[in-house]
Amino acid sequence: xKIVVCIRQGRSGEMSPFEASAYECxxxxxxxxxxxxxxxxxxxxxxxxxLTRLGAKKAILVSDSKFAGADTLATAYTxxxxxxxxxxxxxxxxxxTLEGDTGQTGPMLSEMAGFDLVTEVMGIENTDGKLxxxxxxxxxxxxENNTLITFERICNLRLPSLFSKYGxxxxxxxxDIGADASLCGLKGSPTRVLETFENKSxxxxxxxxxxxxxDSTIRNVLNSNKKERAEDNKSTERLEKVWIVGEKPMEFxxxxxxxxxxxxxxxxxxxxxxxxxxxxxxxxxATDSESKRIAGRVASRLxxxxxxxxxxxxxxxxxxFMYRPALSGKIFAKIKSLTLPAMATVRTEDDxxxxxxxxxxxxxxxxxxAVKNFAEKYGADIASSRRIVDQGIMxxxxxxxxxxxxxxxxxxxxxxxxxxxxxIVGMQSSGTVIAINPDKKADIFDYADYGFVMTAEELEI
Numbered sequence: 001x002k003i004v005v006c007i008r009q010g011r012s013g014e015m016s017p018f019e020a021s022a023y024e025c026x027x028x029x030x031x032x033x034x035x036x037x038x039x040x041x042x043x044x045x046x047x048x049x050x051l052t053r054l055g056a057k058k059a060i061l062v063s064d065s066k067f068a069g070a071d072t073l074a075t076a077y078t079x080x081x082x083x084x085x086x087x088x089x090x091x092x093x094x095x096x097t098l099e100g101d102t103g104q105t106g107p108m109l110s111e112m113a114g115f116d117l118v119t120e121v122m123g124i125e126n127t128d129g130k131l132x133x134x135x136x137x138x139x140x141x142x143x144e145n146n147t148l149i150t151f152e153r154i155c156n157l158r159l160p161s162l163f164s165k166y167g168x169x170x171x172x173x174x175x176d177i178g179a180d181a182s183l184c185g186l187k188g189s190p191t192r193v194l195e196t197f198e199n200k201s202x203x204x205x206x207x208x209x210x211x212x213x214x215d216s217t218i219r220n221v222l223n224s225n226k227k228e229r230a231e232d233n234k235s236t237e238r239l240e241k242v243w244i245v246g247e248k249p250m251e252f253x254x255x256x257x258x259x260x261x262x263x264x265x266x267x268x269x270x271x272x273x274x275x276x277x278x279x280x281x282x283x284x285x286a287t288d289s290e291s292k293r294i295a296g297r298v299a300s301r302l303x304x305x306x307x308x309x310x311x312x313x314x315x316x317x318x319x320x321f322m323y324r325p326a327l328s329g330k331i332f333a334k335i336k337s338l339t340l341p342a343m344a345t346v347r348t349e350d351d352x353x354x355x356x357x358x359x360x361x362x363x364x365x366x367x368x369x370a371v372k373n374f375a376e377k378y379g380a381d382i383a384s385s386r387r388i389v390d391q392g393i394m395x396x397x398x399x400x401x402x403x404x405x406x407x408x409x410x411x412x413x414x415x416x417x418x419x420x421x422x423x424i425v426g427m428q429s430s431g432t433v434i435a436i437n438p439d440k441k442a443d444i445f446d447y448a449d450y451g452f453v454m455t456a457e458e459l460e461i
Contacts, residue, residue, distance in 0.1 A: 001129070002033045004088040005056070006079060006109070008097045009040055009047045011327070017403060018094025020157035022150075026092050027055045027158065029126050035060060035086060039067055039078055045169045052167030053160035059167065060086065064174040069186030072306065073299060076108035078184055081177040083113045090131065091115060091148040102308035103150075107296025110148035111268075117297070118143050119150045120289050122396075136397070137289055153396065153403055190305030190339040199325055199332045199421060202428030206435070208451045211458060214436075217450055218378060221411045221432045222356065237317030241280040243341070245271070245295075248286035252346040256282075256315040265290065268297045275302060280341045282320045284313075286348040287406060295345055305337035307344040311428075320344070325425055347406060347429065354409040359383035359400055359427070360456070363416025363437060365393065367456035371415050374459040383407065385423050401426035416456050419443030 003026045007019045015023075026034045036048055036059035048059035062082050070078065083091060091113070096103040110117040120136035131143040136152055143149055174184060182188060209217060235256050242257035244250055246265045253260045263274060271294065275283065285295040287309055299306035311332075312323040320342040322335045337343065358375035360368060365388065375382050384394040386401055400407055401423040412430035416437060417423060424447050427433070435448035438455045445451045 001029065001031065001090070001126075002035065002086075002088045003029065003090045003092055004035050004037050004083060004086055005092045006037050006105075007048075007051075007094075008038060009044050010097060013047070016094050016097045017153040018096055018151055020094070021152065021154050022092040022094050023051070023054070023056075024155050024157045025121075025124050025151060029124075029131075032126075033057050035088065037062075037079065037082055037086070039063070039070075039075060042171065045171060049166055049169045052169070053164040054158055055164075056167055059169045060172060061169060062172045062177060064179075064184075066174045066179065066181045066184045066187075069189060070184065071189035071191045072102055072104040072108055072296075072308070073190055073303070074184055074186075074188035076105050076112050076300060077188060078174075078177070078179060079105075079109050080112035081179055082172060083109075083115075085172075085177055089145045090143065093148060093150045095120065095150050095152055103292060104296045104299075104306055104308050106148060106150040107293045108300045108306075111297040111300035113148070114146070116144065116147040117150075117293060118147060119293050121149055121151045122154050124149070124151075190303065191307055191335055191337050194321070194334045194336055196326070196331050196333045199330060202424050202447050204433065204447055204449050206445045206448045206451045208440070208445075208453065211452050211454045214434075214452055214454075217434065218356075218411065218413070221434075222378070224432075233312070235313075235315045237315055239281055239315040239317060239320060241278075241282070243280040243283045245283065245285045245291060248288075248291075248348040249284040249346045252310070252313050253284055255313050256320060265294065268294050268301060271298050272301050275341060282342045282344070285343070285345045287345050288348070292345055295343065299343055304339045304341065304343050307335045307337065307342075309347050310344045311347045311425075313344070313346070325421075330421055348408075354381045354407060356380040356411040356413070357383050357400075357407060357409045357427075357430075358413045358415060359385065359417060360388060360394075360415045361385040361417030361423075362387045363418065364456035365391075365416070367416075367459070368393065370460045371456055374415075380411075380413070381409075385417050385420075414444050414448070415459070417444050419445070419447060 005023045007015045034056045036056045039062045093106040121133045123134035125132045239257045240259045244253050285291045307322040310322045310324045314321045322344045358380045360371045383400045384398045388394045389399040408429035410431040413434045433448045434450045435444040436452045440453045
C-alpha cells in the first residue's frame with residue numbers, strides 16, 4: 001500500500017498538529033510505503049529530510065518560482081500533478097495547516113487528482129487492505145483505493161529512534177510535473193489578498209460584576225433572546241444574485257444583499273450545473289464538514305476562487321469583499337475573488353446547537369469537578385481549551401477554537417480561560433459571553449460581556 005502524506009512547513013518551522021496526526025497514522029499502517037509530499041521553497045528539503053528519519057521511504061518537494069503566491073486552488077493543482085506522477089493508493093492530509101487555516105486544499109486536491117474523499121477522521125484501521133475510518137460526524141466510512149483522507153488532531157507524531165536513517169529527498173520543478181505556468185502560483189490563483197490587519201474581532205465591552213450577581217446574570221441571559229448580528233454592520237451598497245447553500249449562511253448573506261436565493265446542499269455535479277446555468281454573483285456555504293467538502297470540490301471543477309471561514313462580508317455593490325482570520329487567528333485578511341461567482345464558506349457554528357456552554361481552561365484544572373457541577377446546575381454543555389485537551393484531561397471533542405470546533409451558544413461561560421486568539425475564534429459568535437477569571441487583566445475579559453473576578457473554586461460556594 002502506497003500512502004502519500006501531504007505536509008507544509010509552517011512559519012514556526014513545524015507542520016500543523018493535524019498533518020502530524022496524518023503522518024503518524026500512515027506510519028502505523030503495517031507494511032505501508034509512506035512518501036512525504038510538500039510544496040515550498042528549496043530550503044524545505046532539509047526539513048523533509050529530517051522527517052524521513054521517522055519512517056517515510058522518501059520525501060518529494062515540488063519547488064519552483066512559478067509556484068510562489070499560490071492560493072488553495074493553485075496549490076491543489078500543483079500537488080495533483082505530483083500525485084499523478086507518484087500514483088499512490090491513498091493520500092493523507094491534515095484537516096488544515098496553521099498558516100492559511102483554510103481546510104480547503106484537501107477537498108480541492110481530491111477533486112483535481114480524481115480521488116474519493118473522507119474527511120474529519122478520528123481513527124483509522126487497515127482491514128483486509130481497506131482503510132476503515134472513524135469520522136468526527138459521519139460515523140464509520142470505508143476508504144477504498146484512490147481515496148484522500150483528512151485527519152483531525154488525534155495523535156502525536158513519534159520521535160526518531162537513535163539508529164534511524166535518513167531517506168532521500170527529491171525536488172521536482174514545474175517542468176518535472178508538466179505544470180501549466182498559467183495555473184500555478186499567483187497567476188493561477190483566483191483569490192487575492194487586498195490587505196491584512198491585526199485581528200481585533202470579537203472584542204466586547206465587559207461589565208464587571210460582583211460574584212454574588214453571577215446566578216442572576218446567567219438566568220437573565222437565558223431568559224433573553226440571542227444577540228443578532230449587528231444591523232449597522234450591513235453594507236450600504238447591495239450585491240445582486242447571492243446564493244446560500246442551506247439556511248445557515250443567511251445571516252451573512254443579509255450583510256451584503258437583499259437578493260438572496262437558498263439552494264439545497266446536494267452533490268457537486270448538481271450545484272456546478274446550477275451555477276453554470278444561472279450565474280449568481282456569489283455563493284455562500286456553511287462551515288460544517290459536508291458543506292466545506294462539497295464547496296472545495298465545486299471550486300475545483302469550476303476553477304473558482306473560494307475564501308474559507310469568513311467572519312465578515314462587505315460589498316461596494318459590484319465586488320464581494322471577504323474577511324477571514326489567518327496565521328492562527330493573529331491577523332485578518334481582506335480578500336476578493338477574480339472569478340464569478342465569488343465563493344466563500346462563512347463561519348457558522350457546529351451542527352449541534354447548545355443553549356449554554358461552560359468552557360474550562362487551564363486556570364480551572366484543579367477545580368474540574370466544581371466546574372462540571374456548576375454546568376450541570378444550569379443544564380449546560382461542557383467545553384474546554386486546547387491545553388486541557390493536550391494534557392489528556394478532557395476529550396478532543398470538547399475543544400473549542402482554531403484546532404477544535406466552532407460554537408455559538410446563546411450563553412458562553414469561560415472559566416479559567418486566558419483568552420488566546422486561537423480559542424476566541426471558536427466562540428466569538430456566541431450570543432452572550434461571561435468570563436470568570438481571578439486575573440482582572442486576563443485577555444478573556446476583552447471578549448466578554450460580563451466579567452467576574454473570581455476563581456473556579458468559588459463556583460462551589
